Amino acid sequence: QQQVKQSPQSLIVQKGGISIINCAYENTAFDYFPWYQQFPGKGPALLIAIRPDVSEKKEGRFTISFNKSAKQFSLHIMDSQPGDSATYFCAASKKEGAQKLVFGQGTRLTINP
């Protein structure tokens, strides 16, 4: 019930294309869903986050789509650039109390120039 399953494990996209990473969760008590971007040798950086009261959130080229009934959420990167090449993690937690994030396994994204 605490797992967050992320796919694919790795992804290669051409420059200018759309990168899509998917996550699924089981615990219906989760109500905060962030995405993190991590470059080699660095800590993860918060990219964008969503709460289940909305189905989509967009910030620049990054969009989270959220499907509460299916317990799935996804990250879309529009017009993917070589600088977007990194590892992406989805996560989930309950909003109240200690924010114990449960992370997906990560997706290594490579954008080919």
Next chain:
Amino acid sequence: DGGITQSPKYLFRKEGQNVTLSCEQNLNHDAMYWYRQDPGQGLRLIYYSQIVNDFQKGDIAEGYSVSREKKESFPLTVTSAQKNPTAFYLCASSRGGGQPQHFGDGTRLSIL
């Protein structure tokens, strides 16, 4: 600049030795967290602290210990009881429940 500082960047442990990883934040955040990152497994929570002088075990606390004597500091000790300590250790902080977590740049621990 406000942020989270982890030190050292690289650390080596001998068999039977305890080592301590440092985490300091100047963001005035109440909550602090320690995660372990292994290839292909994402990040797993070791310990977390919501206020000074209080901390709770996460999902993989065995073989680790922490203290929270100051708001800005949350050191992690990897004890000799942790049989597989080789990993990338990440410290994070947040203003509290429901607020975004900010991460340091990690300490990579290896066994000699």
